[in-house]
Amino acid sequence: MPVSAKQLNFTDISTEFDKFYNKNQNNLLGLLDQFINISDFIPFSFYQKYYSHFGRKRNFSLESMINAFILKNILFSSFYRSIDFIT
Numbered sequence: 346m347p348v349s350a351k352q353l354n355f356t357d358i359s360t361e362f363d364k365f366y367n368k369n370q371n372n373l374l375g376l377l378d379q380f381i382n383i384s385d386f387i388p389f390s391f392y393q394k395y396y397s398h399f400g401r402k403r404n405f406s407l408e409s410m411i412n413a414f415i416l417k418n419i420l421f422s423s424f425y426r427s428i429d430f431i432t
């Protein structure tokens with residue numbers, strides 16, 4: 346019996362990922378806010394350094410910056426795992 350296999354390429358994965366991300370981007374951020382209180386993991390000294398008077402004025406809170414880094418790592422690690430699966 347012949348084996349029928351579909352070759353995956355980067356464009357297919359990118360398109361599927363874009364569809365998933367556009368449907369669920371608000372849900373993922375909501376889940377982070379709902380289940381993880383990021384401020385419990387941030388030491389007070391880190392808050393002091395981030396908001397120190399000698400640093401630049403911060404447009405974004407420390408919690409939002411850390412949430413952005415967490416989200417970036419979640420999205421890109423899953424993306425790179427899918428690429429490793431193909432090769």
